[in-house]
Structure formats: structure tokens, C-alpha cells
Amino acid sequence: MKHKIKRTYRYRLYPNEAQKQELARTFGCSRWVYNWALETKTKAYYQDEESLSFTDLSSRLTSKKKEEETEWLSEVSAVTLQQSLRNLNQAFTNFFEGRTE
Template sequence: MANKAYKFRIYPNAEQKILFAKTFGCVRFIYNKMLSDKIKYYEETKQKLKNTPAQYKAEFEWLKEVDSLALANAQMNLQKAYNNFFRSPKTGFPKFKSKHRNRNSYTTNNQKGSVSIENSCIKLPKIGFVKLKQHRNIPSDYKLKSVTVSQTPSGKYYASVLFEYENQVQETKPYK
């Protein structure tokens, strides 16, 4: 199995732009909140804290408005950075995400067709169908794995779609 990503420009409507902004904010918030809690817990106990986004949804109701897989991916990114620091401290401690210096983005996974590309639109969880400029065809044997939605500082939106496919090696006949 091998992976291949395609990046497409997307054109969300006004309502979808608001949902994207909420998702970007919630992903940044959960990353920072979990990192802050990990730091406090480590200072008090010298142990690693295992926390999940679900633990924060009771206290912060508005986290339920966005895609839960986006929050789970933020948790996985933080956990990876945290583990990398403890394995090799010279990599540096994970840094807090800034509202101003950060590229807005989030990643969601395809579960049972929750993400798909059809009729020049991309279907995203909690967002619905967003217009997409599909400038290349995707082979039918490619399986959609995940999508990273990002916004540039100039306000353009992009979807980077990751596909998985069978990595078949072509047989070549030796020269005689």
C-alpha cells in the first residue's frame, strides 16, 4: 500500500466559512488546552498525562459543534510531538499554537464514507458539500483516507486529500 495526496482549491459559502473558522479555533484550543494540562500534570507528578478531547466536551460545550475527528487528530499531533520530546529532548518541547502566527488547518479522516468527492464537490463531516475545483482525475482504485482543510493568510481555502492505493510494481523483461 502507498499513499498519494492531491491538493484542490475549495470554495465554501458564507455559512461553511464560519464552520471552518470554528473548527480551526477548536482544534487550536484543544491542542493548547491539552498541552497546558500535560505541562501542569508533569510539573506536579513527573508523569505523562493521557488526556483526550472527549474529557473537555462537558466543560466546553461548543467543542461538540465541530468534527470530533479533527479534535482527535489534534490530540494525535500533540501526543506525537510530546513523545518525540521525551525520546529526544533536542527536538524541543511542543509549542502552543498561536491565533496569529498559525496557518489555519485541520485534518479529518474518512470513516464509512463521511468524506467523499462527487460532482465537483467534496463532502466533509459537519460541513456538508463544498464546491471544489477538481483539476485532475482520481483513479477509481484509489481509496480516500483523509482530508486536510487549510486556509491561507490571503483567505483562500484548500483541501489536501490523501488517497491509499495498491503499489503494484510493473514487471520488466530483461534485455537479451
């Protein structure tokens, strides 16, 4: 029987000021999208008795980015915003399948 050796690598990043601002903007937008999607999904369920999927939320996010008051969402990568929706979807799946503490 062979034993596998597991290794861990740690990296430390030292972003400059422009990179720090970009990271802060990206994290803030991701947090906003997660909370917006949670509120949207919850309201749809309780008010309209509708269950929104990832695809539904994604198309609503696209529309949301075109609105004047939330056009700042277009300043960051769409990949991180989509990942926030995936994280929310996975959280719901875990909850309803009993994989939470």
C-alpha cells in the same frame, strides 16, 4: 531498473460563507484543544509528576466537553479534536526521540 513517476495534484476550494464559518470554528476548536492539552500535560508532569497519555487526555477532553463553559466544543466534529491530541502526542514523541530541530 524502472523509474516511478510521481505526480502532484493541486485543488483549490471555494467555500461559501456557511462553510467558511464552520471551518473557522473547527480550526479554532482544534487550536484550543491542542493548547489546553499541552497545558494539562505540562501541569500534570510538573505538579503531580504524572505523565498523561493520549487516552488520559482523550477522556479528560470528553469530560471537558460536558462542562458548561466549554460545551461549545461539542459543536464541531470530535475527529478533529482527537486529531489535535494525536498531533500533540506525536510532537512529544518526536521531541523526546530527538527528531526536532
